[in-house]
Amino acid sequence: MIGGGYVGLVSAACFAKFGNDVAVVEIDPDRLAALREGRIPIYEPGLDGLVADTMRAGRLSFGADISAAVQGAEAIFIAVGTPPRNGDGHADLTYVHEAARQIARAMTDYAVIVTKSTVPVGTSRRIAEIVRDTRPDLDFDVASNPEFLREGNAIGDFMKPDRVIVGLDEDAPDGGARARAVLGAVYRPLYLIEAPVLFMKLETAELTKYASNSFLAMKISFINEMADLCERVGANVHDLARGMGLDGRIGRKFLHPGPGYGGSCFPKDTLALTRIAQEAGAPTRLIEATVGVNDARKVAMAGRIVAASGGSVRGRRIAVLGLTFKPETDDMREAASIPILVRLAEQGAEIRAFDPVGMPAARPHLPQAVTYCDSALDAATDADTLVVLTEWTEFRALAPGRLAAAMRGRVVVDLRNIFDPVAMQEAGFAYHSVGRP
Template sequence: MRIAMIGAGYVGLVSGACFAEFGVDVAVVDVDPDKIEGLKAGRMPIYEPGLDNLVAENVRDGRLTFTTDLVAAVKGADAVFLAVGTPTRRGDGHADLSYVYAAAEQVARAAEGPLVLVTKSTVPVGTGREVQAIVRRARPDAPISVASNPEFLREGNAIGDFMRPDRVVIGVDDDHATTVLKRLYRPLYLIETPVLAVSLESAELIKYAANAFLAVKITFINEIADLCEKVGADVHDVARGMGLDGRIGRKFLHPGPGYGGSCFPKDTLALARTAQDAGSPIRLVETTIAVNDARKVQMAERILAALGPDPKGRRVGVLGVTFKPETDDMRDAPSLVILPALVAAGVDVRAYDPQPGHARQALPAAVDFAGTALAAAEGADAVVVLTEWNEFRALSPDRLKAAMKGDVVLDLRNVWDPAAMRAAGITYSSIGRP
C-alpha cells in the first residue's frame, strides 16, 4: 500500500515512520523546505526516543520519503492523512482548522483515482463533514472517501503507543474507507488490537473526550494533594488506594504543578467551546481548565514564599522545564508560567533540562541555562523540580546539598525520598505529602 502524510510535525512524522515500519510506502509532505531537507539528512525536528533510528531504517529501506511536493505524493496513494496543526485560535479558544481545510482542498485537487482522505489531526466534531463539503466543491465527481483516525500518542512513548495501541479508532462512512484503513492497520490484528469503526462525529469526539477525562483526573488528584497537605495524609497512599479500584485505574493519578503539553490544554479548551456552541456546556471540563491555570500560578507563589519575605536577588535552581520527561516540547509547560513569575519577582533563575532546545527560545532571556543538574543547583538558595526526568531521581541528596548555598528543595513532582533528603540536611517539601 502507499500513503501520503501531510505534515511533518509530531503526529505526522511519528505516524509516517511507524506506518513505514508496517511495510507501507509513505511519503511525508511538509511546506517547510528546511524541515524536509533536515529530515532527508537525518536531522529530527523533535526529540522523541527511538524516532531517529526508526526514520533512518525506513529511509534506508526505501519505504519512507520526504518531500514538499504534495501533488506528487498524492498521486497513486491509497490514502492521504492530514496531520497538520490545529492550534488554539486567538480570542475564542476554538481550534484553528484553516490548515486542515486548506490541505483537504489541495489533496482533493491533486487526487487522480480512488482515495481515502483521513483526518489524523485532532479536530472538533463536525470537521469531517466540512472536509467532505470541501472535497465535493473542489472535485464533485472524484471518488474520494473522507475518514477520521485520531491519534493517541503520548510524547516520550509515541512509537510504542503506535505499535502497541490500546485501540485504533476509525470514523468512516463507506465500505471502501473501512477496507483501506483496516488493511493499513492489519499488522496490529496479530496482537488483537481492537479496531473501533464508528461515525465521523463519534471518532472526533472520542479523542477530545479521552483527553478531557485524563485532564480532569490529573486536576482531581492535584486538588486531593492540596487537601492531603492540610489534613496530614499522603497523596501517594490515597492515589494507590484509588487506583487499585478497577473502575478508576492507577494511571494519571500523579500530583504535580499542573498539566501542559500539546494536547490537554488545547483539547480541553476546544471541547469546552464546542460544547458551549452546541448548547450543551461541559462544566466539569470548564472548571478543570480554570483550576489547572490557577495551579501553575499557585506553584510560583509557593516557590516565592519558600524564599522568604524578600525573594529579590535570591537564586533558584530549576530542574526540568519541558512539560514532561522524554520530550523537548514546551507547549503550555508549567515552566512557562512559573519561571517568568520568578523572574518578575527579581529571582535569579538558573535552569537545567536534558532537552533544552526549545526552552531557550520559549523562556525569558533572563533565565540562565546550566549544563548539568548540579550546575543548576550551584550556589542556589533553593532548588525546584518541575519535570521528573529520570536522571534527577539518581541525584545524590548529599551532592545536591553540597552544591547549594541554601538548603530549600521544592519537589513539585515528588521524585525524591523525603527521609533521604532530610537526612542530608535539606529543608524538603513536596506535593501532597506530610
C-alpha cells in the same frame, strides 16, 4: 501523509514500519531538508532510528510536491496543525481546510481522505464538502483516525495501541465499506497482536479524541486538588492515589500530583471541547472547571516557591531542574515552567536552569534573565533554593549529600515528588513536596 510534524512524522514512520509505502508532504523547507538528510527536528526516543530504517528500506520518503505524493495513494492522511484560535479557544482549521483543497486538486484516482489531526466534530464532513466543491468529479471517501500518542512513548503507543479509532461516513452509498477496507488494510499488522480497531461514525470518532484527553486532564486536576487537601489534613497523596488507583474502575494512571498539565494536547483539547459543547448547547462543566483548576495551579506553584524561600525571592539564586512539560520530550508548549519562571523573574529571582534536552526549545519562552547550565549540579551550585519542575530520571539519582554540598541554601521545592522526604531531611534540607506530610 500531509504534514511532517510530530503526529505526521511518527505516524508515517510507523505506517512504513508496518510495510506500507508512505510519502510525507512537508512544505517547510528547513524541516524538509532536515528530514531528507535523516535529521529529526523533534525529540522522540527511537524515532531517528525508525525513520532511518524505513527510509533505507525505501518505504518512507519526504517531499514538498503534494501532487506527486498522492498519485496512487489509497489513503491520504491530513496531519497538519490545529492550534487554538486566537480569542475563543476553538481549533484553528485553516491548515486542515487548505490541505483538503490541495488534495482535491492533486487526486486522480479513488482514495480515502483521513483526518489524523485533532479536529472538532463535523470537520470530516466539512472536508468532504470542500473536496466536492473543488473537484465534483472525484471519487473519494472521508474518515477520521485520531491519534493517541504520548510524547516520549509515541512509537510504543502506535505499535502496541490500547485501541485504534476509525470514524466512517455511514451516510456514504456503501455505508463506508470501501473506506473501512482500505483502513483495515493499513492497520492489518495490528490484528496480529489483537489490538482493538474500533469503527464508528465520523462524529463519534472526532469526539472520542477530545473526550479521552479531557478525562485524563480531569484526573490530573483532581489528584492535584486532593494533594492540596492532603497537605491541609496531614494525609499522603501517594498513598491516597494507590488506594484509589487499585480500584479497576478508576485505574492508577494519571494520578500523580504536580504543578499542572501542559503539552500540545491537554490544554488545547480541553479548551476546544468546552467550546464545542457550549455551541452544541450541552456545556461540559467538569471540563470547564478542569481548565480553571489547571491554570490557577501553575500560578499557585510560583507562590509556593516564594513562600518556601522565606516570602521573597528577590536576590535569591533559584536552581530549576527540568523545563519541559514532561520528561522524554523537548516540548515546551504550555509547560508549567513558563508561568512559574516568569513570575519568579518578575519578583527578582536569579534563575539557573537545566533540562537534559529542552533548553534550546525553552529559550524563546522564558525570561532572558534565566541562565542555562550544563548539568543539574551546575544549576544547583551556590543556589539558595532548588526547584524540581520535570521528573527526568537522571534527577531522581541525585544524592541529597551532593546537592547539599553544591548548594548555598537548604530549601528544596520538589513539585514532582521525586525525592525521599526522610533522606532530604537527613541531609539538612527544608524539603517541600506536593501532597505529602
